[in-house]
Amino acid sequence: MSAFETVIGLEVHLQLATRTKIFCGCPTLFGSSPNSQTCPVCLGLPGVLPVLNRRTLESGLKVALALNCRIQPALKFHRKNYFYPDLPKGFQISQYDLPLSFEGVLEVPAAAEAPAFAVRIHRAHLEEDAGKLVHKEGSRASLVDYNRAGIPLLEIVTEPDMRTPEEAYRCLQTLKHTLQYLDVSDCDMEKGSLRCDANISLRPAGAKELGVKTEIKNLNSFKHVRNALAYEIRRQQEALSSGGKVIQETRLWDDVKGVTLLMRSKEFAHDYRYFPEPDLVPFVLQSEEIQAVRRTLPELPPARTRRFMEQYGLSSYDAGRLTSEKQLADYFESAVQAGGVPKATANWIQGDLLAACRERNVEILDLKVPAAHLAQLVLLVEHQTVSSRMAKDLLKAMMKTGEAPEPLVKRLGMSQVTDSGTLQAAAQTVVQGNPKAVSDYRAGKRQAIKFLVGQLMARTKGQANPELAHRILESVLKEGA
Template sequence: MATLTQLPPGIREKYEPVIGLEVHVQLLAATKIFCGCSTRFGAPPNTNVCPVCLGLPGALPVLNKKAVEFATLAAMALNCQIRETSIFARKNYFYPDLPKGYQISQYDKPLAEHGYIEIPSGSGTRRIGITRLHLEEDAGKSMHEGFPDSRSSYIDLNRTGVPLSEIVSEPDMRSPDEAYEYLTRLKEIILYTGVSDCNMEEGSLRCDANVSVRSRGQEKFGTKTEIKNVNSFRFIREALEYEIERHIEVLEGGGRIQQETRLYNSHEGRTYGMRSKEQAHDYRYFPEPDLLPLVVDAKWQEEIRGMLPELPEARRKRMVSEYGITEYDAQVLTVNKTLADQFEEAARAAKSPKRVANLVQGELMGRLKAKGLEIEKSPISMKGVAMSADLLESNTISSKILKDLYDKAFENGEDFSAVYEREKPQQITDSAALEKIIDEIIAANPRQVEQYRGGKTTVIGFFVGQVMKASKGQASPGLVNELLKKKLDSAT
């Protein structure tokens, strides 16, 4: 990441960053918000269009009920208060990919307000407020091939009219790390509801960040800048770090911050001025005359509330209580709803949910990551994970045997049960057989025996390793430790 002039020690601490985020989430409705065109991503340019989304004269919008339900569901998951009657408004501005010359959005009467998200903070949590969640239509997409040398730009209007929920936070975040945590939790909640896939590469989750700095202890906000359309949470954190440093440097040099929109260049690790930042009055909002007020009455709200799944934080608490796993385990296992579902399937089938948690996080997820696979593509099923956990729990196999079987399952694309039934490995738990191996190892390594006698008890790890090697990993590690200690102690 590019750096500005190094700030003198203690200067950064004089200032407090103030951060607010605007997140646009594409809703997974099959058709657009005001017409019947498909929302499918990746179609040939300008094929998912009609007179409504092209803004042709006389074409009238018809509101998509599913988009309303999805937006309301997201708002409920974010602890928002649902407004029974909300109003659509025209947001007027010119851009080549906005064919009507205005965007249908919501302004002073949005669908939902006054929500919040809890984020980790120190040893507890901190509440970040959500100002509003409203419905709007997406714009098209401008493509500048060969920029900056090309003199042509291309417009694809397939995205025009795709339903969006815009989620506007309060300016409650005080560091780039808090912004990162907020976005992580927000995405997690939205994914659990199923209203969006939050795919940043396809543009179904986009974020604008507003940032300013003020002297610590000051109530009044500083002049803000907006960072537009950063395409990863990591880059948002980097862009905010850079912009905070830039603000402080300008102010310390006696300058003034210009209220403007800036773009982040991830290759250079810096922001660039794009245009002056618009105020709300610049958009000349007025009520959309072609749409009636949107009424989500109490009965409809209750129907939608019935669609709410168990949300991540509630699920974490239940899993800690129900399965006896740690809070850290629960946090890792619930970041993805599919992963959480898979874990619970295995945990209910196994004798030790804690051992299942360890296997899923360590042996399974590590191999999936190495192969570039999602949990849904795992060759080892959750029944296989449960089976392997029970075999470990009963000392039928060792950790070494389990690792070998997992490796073979991934190499062959087979489930654990198939590999185990074919290989039939058994852990050696016969004391007499193990004592014979141990006696041979002790006799062959007199120098290490002397080291143990001299008080270097850690050398027992060497003997354990030799026994495991001689037994091809099939010896019970616990029993090996017990027998070795007994024999080495009796030899001292």
């Protein structure tokens, strides 16, 4: 039982994949040598003028439209002022009262045992990234690399619509999958292309008013988000239950210790003294331009799910699972185009292939099984060249060698035995060698035939077609009676 209700909101920073930075022509390559991608604009030298990279606005618009946001007809940029050495200018160019977009919604599809839900998007706005600080162990100095300063970011803020850490986790998954469809970012959390902060508060169950929230930072994976939120629920619950208070503060997740810790404040009162960026003019978006970007949107998961159900006859669960990730859906469609039977192809992907991905912690494209190979495997089973049991072994061999299934079947001598003459002879040997089971069967214990079929399968090294083996054994047993 819990006397409190949890309220969670998320803040995601997405690096937009562009060739150049948001306000200058410096390249954005990841991992370049320190301070090799800077210029007077992104170093904040006096007298320079930032100019907006058109591509960042288009990419931002794409995301905003995919998140069903309303688009600001006339947007502008603001300066957010604070001192920190990763910020060369002493302010960050961001958006304040007229953000790129607002009031969107993200539909989170049903999971295996949890219903679908919707998360409202409060706003999504453009801003520039800061540089990177490297703290030297045991030194009184820090090193700064400004290559990242000025990389375009889209900040996406949700409404506090989530009630459990699991919902926050699923929201982030869905958001990432949607973003991957849009091809506007590599969404790589390890490279920092996708970063997430979480806001969490508790309130007495049934209360309308929100409780005092804490903000959690340093969340380097979606799993960290889930764990940090679960910890923070316990911490806040203990504080509130023992008559204490939750203090509005920023806390850092320590994944090693599994706790959140109070972060030293960056700026008292967080007074950023926003004011309009005088060096950037306003941007007015005509509805034709917005429509033009809308037309470039790919088919997104909800629409693709419906199509998979209609076109391929998949269940809503299968279709939803496959379309949640673009590369899974693309892989499935390539396999079907190469001749794979849709339902069987979907089963292979969701079964053995995804299991192998989890086991090896890789993506489906890393399994050395091109979609065309999977299609061949499906057809080999469909045409009864191999049994479905043999196909599982065949798939393992395919993943090991990267070969197509047909040559492998020949090389490994895996073909299913469907030649009734061969099976007839083997069945007779089995019947002769197992008098006990045979007499049981003849005495009316029909189940005994299962043991005999097993023996026959073993004799043929699993290559017999099981149905045929069953039929032939039955006829041999009848003859001998």
